[in-house]
Amino acid sequence: MNLEQIKTFLTVYRSGSFQKAAELLFIPQPTVSHRIHQLEKQVGKPLIIRRKSGNLLTTEGKAFYPYALQLLEVLEQGQIAIDKAAKHExxxxxxxxxxxxxxxxxxxxxxxxxxxxxxxxxxxxxxxxxxxxxxxxxxxxxxxxxxxxxxxxxxxxxxxxxEHVTFIVSRKHPWAGKRSVTLEEVAQHPLIVYQEGKQYRETIEFVFNQRNLVYQVKYEMHNLELIKQMVGGSHVATLFAPSYMGNELAGGQLVAIPIQGRPFPMRxxxxxxxxxxxxxxxxxxxxxxxxxxxxx
Known part of the structure; x- marks a missing residue:
């Protein structure tokens, strides 16, 4: 399926005949027929009913038509981008x-x-x-x-x-070897959290409040890189989905510990x-x- 086939299919339908489509596209009429035949062969169904009084779309053709419009736009835009790239534009x-x-x-x-x-x-x-x-x-x-x-x-x-929210600590943290922690343990541990007013902070507070737990806020900040450094260099912890700390977790500087019951909404x-x-x-x-x- 290519740009010429899609453009020819739409032109045949809009003009009502293969001959008019050929004239509009400045190509021979047999080329129009060949393109439509190849397109129908690829989709496995007839798309156009050939009639002397005017071509009609088959049921499959009608279903395909709106997607053909989208395909034409995407292919044309993609071709423009490719042409520019080829010219180093x-x-x-x-x-x-x-x-x-x-x-x-x-x-x-x-x-x-x-x-x-x-x-x-x-x-x-x-x-x-x-x-x-x-x-x-x-x-x-x-x-x-x-x-x-x-x-x-x-x-x-x-x-x-x-992703599930996890308990993030330094690899040197005493809990780094734990297989999991409870939400009660998390609440008793000093945490770095986002500043008040942030949606993520509100989500964390909502979960703790539901469990009637008061959690310890050691630091409040909205700088993720600083949070990573603070957690990696001390015994303070934080609550994040692993992708937030991807490189640090992969490099072993930080450890993500699952929280039992997975109480926080997935990120x-x-x-x-x-x-x-x-x-x-x-x-x-x-x-x-x-x-x-x-x-x-």
Whole structure:
């Protein structure tokens, strides 16, 4: 299935005849027939009913038509991006991402993406999820990664990953060898948490309050890199999904200990985008993310 076949299928339907389609596409009529035949062969069903009074779509053709429109747009945009890349012309991509997802989640995605599209110019906007959703809705950029999804008629959300919240400590911590901890033990341990007013902090507080537990706040901050350093260099602990601490966990500096009963809601990662406004570069990134094995 290729760009010429899709374009020919749509032109035959819109013009009503193979001959008119040939004239509109500036190709011989047998070429039109060959393209339609090859397309029907690939999909395994007839798509067009040939009639002297005007061609009609089969039931399968009608079902295929809206997807053909989308395919044509994607293929044309993709071809533009490829042509620019081949000419070493700059193709720009803008992405929104929260700080917590930048490393290693977005890093791993971009490593694979840029290996396929080395001439792509990429700009990453670092905002909170709320700000990312607002920016995409306003058209500042069209695609990004978020920590939650909302009901929005203009935006699409595709879940990429889902993780349990764990108890994160230094490898030198006395509890580093534990197979699990209870929520009661967590509540009695000094913690680094996000500042008040952050959704993640509110979620943590809600769970502790439900269990009638008072937890110990040693530090409050909204700088993930500093939190990692503080946990790695002391006996203080924190509560995060493992992907937040991916490199540090992989390198052995930090240890993620499961919490018995998994009391906290799972931390999810979504690809969020405005489908109606996606550029060729956006679509290439969209397709890459949805087909790759997620890191973490």
């Amino acid at each position: 700059e193709v720009r991509l803008e992405i929104g991402c929260t700080n917590s997802l930048s490393n290693p989640f977005l890093y791993d995605i971009l490593q694979g993406f840029t290996s396929h599209f080395p001439h792509m110019h990429i700009k990453v906007h670092s905002f909170s999820t709320t700000e990312i959703i607002h920016a995409i809705r306003m058209g500042t950029f069209n695609i990004g990664l978020s920590r939650y999804a909302i009901d929005d008629t203009e935006l699409s959300f595709r879940m990429l990953d889902s 999810q990662t979504f690809l969020v985008y405005n489908k109606a406004k996606l550029t060729a570069a956006d679509k290439l990134f969209h397709d890459h993310v949805l087909t790759m094995k997620m890191p973490g």
